[in-house]
Amino acid sequence: MQITTISLEAPYLLYLGDCPDMHHAKTGAGIAYWRPERCVGQMRLPNCPVDLNLPEMDVQAALDAGVRTVVVGVAPMGGQIPQHWIPQLKELASAGINIAAGLHSKLCDIAELVAAADTSGAELIDVRVPPEGIPVGDGRLRSGKRVLMVGTDCAVGKKYTALALHRELERRGIHATFRASGQTGIMIAGEGVPIDAVVADFISGAAEVLSPDNIDDHWDVIEGQGSLLNPSYSGVSLGLLHGSQPNAIILCHDVARKEIDESGGHYPIPELDEVIDDALRLARLTRSECFCAGVSVNTSSLSDFDRDNYLSKLQSELGLPCVDAVATGMSPIASFLLKYAS
Amino acid sequence: MQITTISLEAPYLLYLGDCPDMHHAKTGAGIAYWRPERCVGQMRLPNCPVDLNLPEMDVQAALDAGVRTVVVGVAPMGGQIPQHWIPQLKELASAGINIAAGLHSKLCDIAELVAAADTSGAELIDVRVPPEGIPVGDGRLRSGKRVLMVGTDCAVGKKYTALALHRELERRGIHATFRASGQTGIMIAGEGVPIDAVVADFISGAAEVLSPDNIDDHWDVIEGQGSLLNPSYSGVSLGLLHGSQPNAIILCHDVARKEIDESGGHYPIPELDEVIDDALRLARLTRSECFCAGVSVNTSSLSDFDRDNYLSKLQSELGLPCVDAVATGMSPIASFLLKYAS
Numbered sequence: 001m002q003i004t005t006i007s008l009e010a011p012y013l014l015y016l017g018d019c020p021d022m023h024h025a026k027t028g029a030g031i032a033y034w035r036p037e038r039c040v041g042q043m044r045l046p047n048c049p050v051d052l053n054l055p056e057m058d059v060q061a062a063l064d065a066g067v068r069t070v071v072v073g074v075a076p077m078g079g080q081i082p083q084h085w086i087p088q089l090k091e092l093a094s095a096g097i098n099i100a101a102g103l104h105s106k107l108c109d110i111a112e113l114v115a116a117a118d119t120s121g122a123e124l125i126d127v128r129v130p131p132e133g134i135p136v137g138d139g140r141l142r143s144g145k146r147v148l149m150v151g152t153d154c155a156v157g158k159k160y161t162a163l164a165l166h167r168e169l170e171r172r173g174i175h176a177t178f179r180a181s182g183q184t185g186i187m188i189a190g191e192g193v194p195i196d197a198v199v200a201d202f203i204s205g206a207a208e209v210l211s212p213d214n215i216d217d218h219w220d221v222i223e224g225q226g227s228l229l230n231p232s233y234s235g236v237s238l239g240l241l242h243g244s245q246p247n248a249i250i251l252c253h254d255v256a257r258k259e260i261d262e263s264g265g266h267y268p269i270p271e272l273d274e275v276i277d278d279a280l281r282l283a284r285l286t287r288s289e290c291f292c293a294g295v296s297v298n299t300s301s302l303s304d305f306d307r308d309n310y311l312s313k314l315q316s317e318l319g320l321p322c323v324d325a326v327a328t329g330m331s332p333i334a335s336f337l338l339k340y341a342s
Numbered sequence: 343m344q345i346t347t348i349s350l351e352a353p354y355l356l357y358l359g360d361c362p363d364m365h366h367a368k369t370g371a372g373i374a375y376w377r378p379e380r381c382v383g384q385m386r387l388p389n390c391p392v393d394l395n396l397p398e399m400d401v402q403a404a405l406d407a408g409v410r411t412v413v414v415g416v417a418p419m420g421g422q423i424p425q426h427w428i429p430q431l432k433e434l435a436s437a438g439i440n441i442a443a444g445l446h447s448k449l450c451d452i453a454e455l456v457a458a459a460d461t462s463g464a465e466l467i468d469v470r471v472p473p474e475g476i477p478v479g480d481g482r483l484r485s486g487k488r489v490l491m492v493g494t495d496c497a498v499g500k501k502y503t504a505l506a507l508h509r510e511l512e513r514r515g516i517h518a519t520f521r522a523s524g525q526t527g528i529m530i531a532g533e534g535v536p537i538d539a540v541v542a543d544f545i546s547g548a549a550e551v552l553s554p555d556n557i558d559d560h561w562d563v564i565e566g567q568g569s570l571l572n573p574s575y576s577g578v579s580l581g582l583l584h585g586s587q588p589n590a591i592i593l594c595h596d597v598a599r600k601e602i603d604e605s606g607g608h609y610p611i612p613e614l615d616e617v618i619d620d621a622l623r624l625a626r627l628t629r630s631e632c633f634c635a636g637v638s639v640n641t642s643s644l645s646d647f648d649r650d651n652y653l654s655k656l657q658s659e660l661g662l663p664c665v666d667a668v669a670t671g672m673s674p675i676a677s678f679l680l681k682y683a684s
Contacts, residue, residue: 138607139605141607203577232480
């Protein structure tokens with residue numbers, strides 16, 4: 001059996017419903033920012049204040065534009081699709097357009113959408129539901145090159161860093177693929193595996209499926225999940241690390257984060273050199289030459305002056321390129337990665 | 343909501359069907375060996391060659407003996423219950439006796455058993471299916487003491503070591519509970535959580551549920567799963583380690599094992615002092631004073647002479663009690679554990 005990742009067919013129509021603000025439309029905004037070539041339009045309810053500056057479409061316009069998938073790019077209150085969004089989505093499904101979402105409540109539990117999709121042959125794709133047939137990991141060394149984002153905690157910029165590094169590698173003409181391990185990343189990339197949603201025994205197997213054998217000079221840029229330092233999610237992070245068998249890791253950090261977030265134990269974040277050493281020690285089980293290619297820090301809490309001081313001090317301490325992926329860009333890390341990867 | 347572990351009500355009737363040999367009846371034999379007080383009888387088909395030396399029972403005898411649960415203590419070919427076992431199991435379920443099994447195919451997928459259980463009010467308990475409502479781990483430090491088995495690989499004697507240590511602690515009048523993290527352990531203990539079957543995001547949460555707050559001088563003796571060194575299952579092992587927040591670990595090893603088993607990568611097992619150091623480094627995230635209380639080695643591949651030499655050499659190298667849980671017993675490790683646990 002060929003094991004496949006979750007896959008979303010482009011072009012996309014981004015669905016916003018009556019999303020109240022940009023914060024709740026982060027997923028849609030991320031897709032439009034990172035993959036503009038996949039997005040041909042947006043669909044909203046009349047009173048929706050959020051605008052992604054894409055052509056406004058109704059169902060006929062979407063069909064005319066060849067839309068294959070409508071992506072629910074918002075996080076509704078309570079994690080479920082409100083009843084008043086259903087008529088538009090049902091009309092799209094009836095017209096044969098696939099629906100993709102990553103909400104807590106599943107599309108395939110909404111009878112009206114299931115019925116419409118069944119009739120037209122459209123697919124309902126819940127990106128939080130792992131594909132079937134993921135095997136137990138086997139630890140076999142795969143061909144091609146891989147770089148994995150490793151965080152000091154959850155939500156410190158791993159996905160942004162990976163996407164920015166991927167963009168920088170492509171700009172330089174390097175063969176590279178962004179590999180999404182979480183729901184938002186999957187909707188951006190159009191494919192991936194939600195690593196944290198697989199059954200525990202299959203974490204590293206899912207990571208192996210996510211970055212298969214490739215040509216020698218191809219880079220998989222793998223989105224990280226959780227953190228080895230976060231007692232809630234460390235198992236996911238280690239399974240992803242071992243299954244990814246990365247040639248290099250990039251440490252992602254938020255300078256404002258002093259303790260692991262939302263944890264009952266008040267776990268301080270150790271010095272970054274220690275975090276890197278520990279992660280490399282673990283990574284070298286499946287890739288003996290793994291090295292750290294740099295540190296990507298969210299410094300949005302600092303002034304420009306403080307950011308420059310912080311990054312240059314860190315860089316001289318660690319002897320590694322240290323950047324803010326948004327403010328200063330991934331170029332130094334891309335150069336270091338390509339220079340030192342054997 | 344009160345989160346509960348899987349729970350099996352005693353007394354047990356052990357069901358053997360027509361199991362061909364003792365190897366396939368390991369689970370039943372383990373239950374009878376470790377928990378004789380929970381087992382009042384066995385039920386077999388006429389031609390069954392395996393005998394656990396328990397009173398032979400039919401349904402009426404089981405009812406008379408107050409049997410609450412029939413435990414399928416065998417591993418049938420193909421992981422499913424053969425059709426010709428169903429009539430006996432159905433009769434038991436119809437009589438209100440719960441059925442417990444840990445097979446790949448689920449009891450609740452066998453329509454005849456479901457119907458019989460529905461009518462009588464009996465429960466069908468698949469011990470591979472995690473209980474509902476397991477939360478994300480929160481890393482809060484819990485009261486009571488914990489010791490976790492950590493393996494150099496899968497199937498090196500972690501469950502046996504934990505059960506033997508638990509028995510030794512009870513013999514000394516110490517408050518202790520064996521905490522089962524896998525299917526066979528759950529059937530032996532009568533409760534537990536199948537850690538490797540929960541969704542990845544909930545591994546450490548499941549470990550937290552498994553060993554809840556307790557009185558200060560109570561020991562949870564926690565069965566390990568997988569190995570931090572096994573690239574297929576390391577995520578499960580790390581989530582269990584962090585969620586267990588053990589005061590002490592015991593390293594379990596098989597002297598005949600030179601490489602990680604069933605792995606595509608030929609991963610050598612490192613020196614044991616290195617394995618202990620790495621495991622403690624990780625364990626100290628959630629329990630800063632965690633120490634190693636000894637090494638339990640399966641030396642069944644060695645002669646008595648070679649075993650004694652091996653264990654005494656290892657003991658002087660590591661400065662820790664080194665035993666074979668079967669051949670030499672857990673007493674030295676129990677003494678060390680109780681002496682050095684603060």
